[in-house]
Amino acid sequence: MFACLYAPACAQEKLLALASSFSPLVENTAPGVVIFSVAGLGKLIGTPHQIAAAIARAGADAYMQANLAISADPDTAVLAARHFGGITLISQGKEADTLGGLSVPVLGSWANRQLIETLENWGVRTLAELAALPELGFVARFGEEGLRLLRLARGETRRSLRAMAAPEHYERRMDLEHPQKLLEPLLFVIAPLVNELMELLARQGLAAHRVTLGLVLENKSEHRRTLEFPVPIHDPKILLRQLQFDLETHPPQAAILAVQVHLIPGEPRVLQHGLFVPQVPAPEKLQLTLARLTALLGEGNVGSPELLDTHRPDAYVMRSFSPETPACPTQPGAFRFAFRYYRPAPAAQVRVRAERPVSVNAKDVLVAAGPWRVSGGWWTDIPWSREEWDVELSNGGLYRIYTISSRWFLEGIYD
Amino acid sequence: MEAGFTYLDQFITERATRRCWWQALREKFQKPTFSSRDTAGLCPLTFSLCFQRIPEGEHKTKMVTLPCSAISEVFGAISSGKTMFLHNFLAEASARDEVCALVDSRGAFDPLSASAAGVNLRRLLWVRCAGRLEHVFKAADLILHNGGFGVVVLDLCEVPSRDLNRIPLSYWYRFRLAVENSPTRLIVTSDQPLVKSCARAQLEVKRECFLWRGPVFHGIHFEAQSRRQQHVQLAG
Incomplete structure (x- = not known):
């Protein structure tokens, strides 16, 4: 049995919400039209009359004005709901009798106008007259479309519902019986939650794009960590390892009372590699390796450098590494040397004679080039200004030193 | 049949000539040197990897590639030009769309001079180890076992000799095993030779001179000498 709600003046969301409160099988047929299955409601509510009354009451509570039709055939229910006001109950086998009085043009949304006009020219005015036509001859003249129209008039389409996928919240929570302090037992709690959610995603052909782990702590606070992946992950083991590395790096400050995992789904990556394209690291494996490296070396020490648009020396930011990002072609510039920084720049003992450095850290200066005065950022809160020298020392190295307010620093070495 | 024989003869002759040329080249240069000066006068950074001087008096460029699936070692004193050599190697690799990693x-590492040399920073994974040698080797091991990297550079420059001498040889054996069935080139750079027999190619970089244009430092002329000639490939 199927029920159809017809309310052209009502918001579609309200119609869908009303239908969803009675059945998980809901078809969003057209604007203002919703069909849903009431097959299992007999045991729960009662007879079709009682079901119809229950739906009508729920609609009235939601301040909705709609036509309702219940029938064994979904398209019959749609026709009845559209063209009969109030509540219509059509018992099985009585579909053609109920719809018989409707005129043929009501089928306009199922058939083309030319076919309807042809039927009118033939003198077929009502659905009852149409249903009475011989099937074989009708199909010979109008083909598949004619057959469909004939079945609509007889109330015999018997199609399946195009059920709307219920909006899924990929979220699971588990309350612990005792506060948990150690990470390893906690992973045994997180693992089944992650596995269950990833299985749900896999069934719908999706992968995890972002994961949020919420830990309710004993001190009434919440420890929340969100990991976002450049490439959606479909392997629960990799996701679990990522969470493990993140928790090792950012441990909660108190014992844990409850665990909550929330996944944001994304379309899985589909990529066809070329035969002659160089091999690149597998994205999922790479993410795991980057997480391990970050856990080992700390945040900000693993990534890809991005130069800042400034003349300030050593100006760059560390971005997360993703070889999938489109490569921008770089052309070799006019540099004929490479530089190696000492980070942070150590203080240097520089002896100056006639305003030129003559020794650096007790090593004689053979050649000194400078001073190169550089400054910038004076229009910001962090202005910078200094004097640089390139000095070749007696140990064979060529260094860059600089001075800021009479203090000397060794910035690095040319190599 | 006759035409086929003629073609075969010609093929054999060509092969023989090529072999003779290679043998002559090897005899002539038992230890080939690669100089940044060989490209065009005083333009040290416009070369491709490095270049070899072929006959006496004539400057002809030959591209030299370090072996795949093996460890190569590049070492030299301070300000010898080894970092410049590496930047150019990374630039060549990123131009081939390879993904590179630098364990520093x-x-x-200076991103500005690397970018100026042509390194595509977006395809470079930079791992900073803050001077802790055990982290350097752990990080390199993770990257090598991840796979998919075209070039992995292990930068051990300016690490004190006493620490370098304590590196167990088994580390290099493990790394050699990790790269031997992959297209990855592992390049170890330091101030002194470290990898010993595990390195298939060894290049020693020596500075010829600093270049000054008036008071402005302009560049470094360096010479890279192969310690193991048989493993250095001439590619064109």
């Missing part, structure tokens, strides 16, 4: 023991 001291965090000394």
Whole structure:
């Protein structure tokens, strides 16, 4: 049995919400039209009359004005709901009798106008007259479309519902019986939650794009960590390892009372590699390796450098590494040397004679080039200004030193 | 049949000539040197990897590639030009769309000069180890076992000799095993030779001179000498 709600003046969301409160099988047929299955409601509510009354009451509570039709055939229910006001109950086998009085043009949304006009020219005015036509001859003249129209008039389409996928919240929570302090037992709690959610995603052909782990702590606070992946992950083991590395790096400050995992789904990556394209690291494996490296070396020490648009020396930011990002072609510039920084720049003992450095850290200066005065950022809160020298020392190295307010620093070495 | 024989003869002759040319080249240059000066006068950074001087008096460029699936070692004194050599190697690799990784023991990498040399920074994974040698080797091991990287550079420059001499040889054996069935080139760079028999190619970089244009430092002329000639490939 199927029920159809017809309310052209009502918001579609309200119609869908009303239908969803009675059945998980809901078809969003057209604007203002919703069909849903009431097959299992007999045991729960009662007879079709009682079901119809229950739906009508729920609609009235939601301040909705709609036509309702219940029938064994979904398209019959749609026709009845559209063209009969109030509540219509059509018992099985009585579909053609109920719809018989409707005129043929009501089928306009199922058939083309030319076919309807042809039927009118033939003198077929009502659905009852149409249903009475011989099937074989009708199909010979109008083909598949004619057959469909004939079945609509007889109330015999018997199609399946195009059920709307219920909006899924990929979220699971588990309350612990005792506060948990150690990470390893906690992973045994997180693992089944992650596995269950990833299985749900896999069934719908999706992968995890972002994961949020919420830990309710004993001190009434919440420890929340969100990991976002450049490439959606479909392997629960990799996701679990990522969470493990993140928790090792950012441990909660108190014992844990409850665990909550929330996944944001994304379309899985589909990529066809070329035969002659160089091999690149597998994205999922790479993410795991980057997480391990970050856990080992700390945040900000693993990534890809991005130069800042400034003349300030050593100006760059560390971005997360993703070889999938489109490569921008770089052309070799006019540099004929490479530089190696000492980070942070150590203080240097520089002896100056006639305003030129003559020794650096007790090593004689053979050649000194400078001073190169550089400054910038004076229009910001962090202005910078200094004097640089390139000095070749007696140990064979060529260094860059600089001075800021009479203090000397060794910035690095040319190599 | 006759035509086929003629073609075969010609093929054999060509092969023989080519072999003779290679043998002559090897005899002539038992230890070939690669100089940044060989490209065009005083333009040290416009070369491709490095270049070899072929006959006496004539400057002809030959591209030299370090072996795949093996460890190569590049070493030299301070300000010898080894970092410049590496930047150019990374630039060549990123131009081929390879993904590169740099395990930086001291965090000394300069993105600006690398970018100016042509390194595509977006395809470079930079790992800073803040001077902790055990982290350097753990990080390199993770990257090598991840796979998919075209070039992995292990930068051990300016690490004190006493620490370098304590590196167990088994580390290099493990790394050699990790790369031997992959297209990855592992390049170890330091101030002194370290990898010993595990390195298939060894290049020693020596500075010829600093270039000054008036008071402005302009560049470094360097010479890279192969310690193991048989493993250095001439590619064109």
